[in-house]
Amino acid sequence: GQNIDQPTEMTATEGAIVQINCTYQTSGFNGLFWYQQHAGEAPTFLSYNVLDGLEEKGRFSSFLSRSKGYSYLLLKELQMKDSASYLCAVRDGDYKLSFGAGTTVTVRA
């Protein structure tokens, strides 16, 4: 099975940077995903890491260390619309995704 941990809540100021950590213990690993989910909506894809290192995509970056079972999502230049839940998900060899409980990020003016 998969055990995925991420903080429950984070608060940051508009324009700031926030880092959301995710640690995982898995029985199989075939990539780690980050999704953004607004209340009442389906998750939207943010990033995918399968090799160690940093993937940068605009204001969002994601890092993976497979040996440490660790990833983070970095959100830069925070905007009010970034207030949402951020989900860390690990994929196994059967392409099944196991999700963490999600981190609710609140951006304040």
Add this chain to the structure above:
Amino acid sequence: GAVVSQHPSWVICKSGTSVKIECRSLDFQATTMFWYRQFPKQSLMLMATSNEGSKATYEQGVEKDKFLINHASLTLSTLTVTSAHPEDSSFYICSARGKAETEAFFGQGTRLTVV
């Protein structure tokens, strides 16, 4: 990215009735579809995985006779919640993956309320 369409977006039904939710891949052939359930303030929990033309594989604790999944074509999978109860009220989300795809794409989700 590829488009996955899920219908209906929301549905209210009476206890004891059945509800069918459709998940369609609009611009690719979905060899695998996944069905998730999400209760308020909780994360997505995988219910079952279905491959086109074969029986769905259910996760532990999910009743296969209550949650009927059909994946009869490469573009359509359906989830039928049978004999619905108020505790089945939840957000149901499908995702679909094509054979050559790295990721699976999510539908919009269906908010089910059983009264």
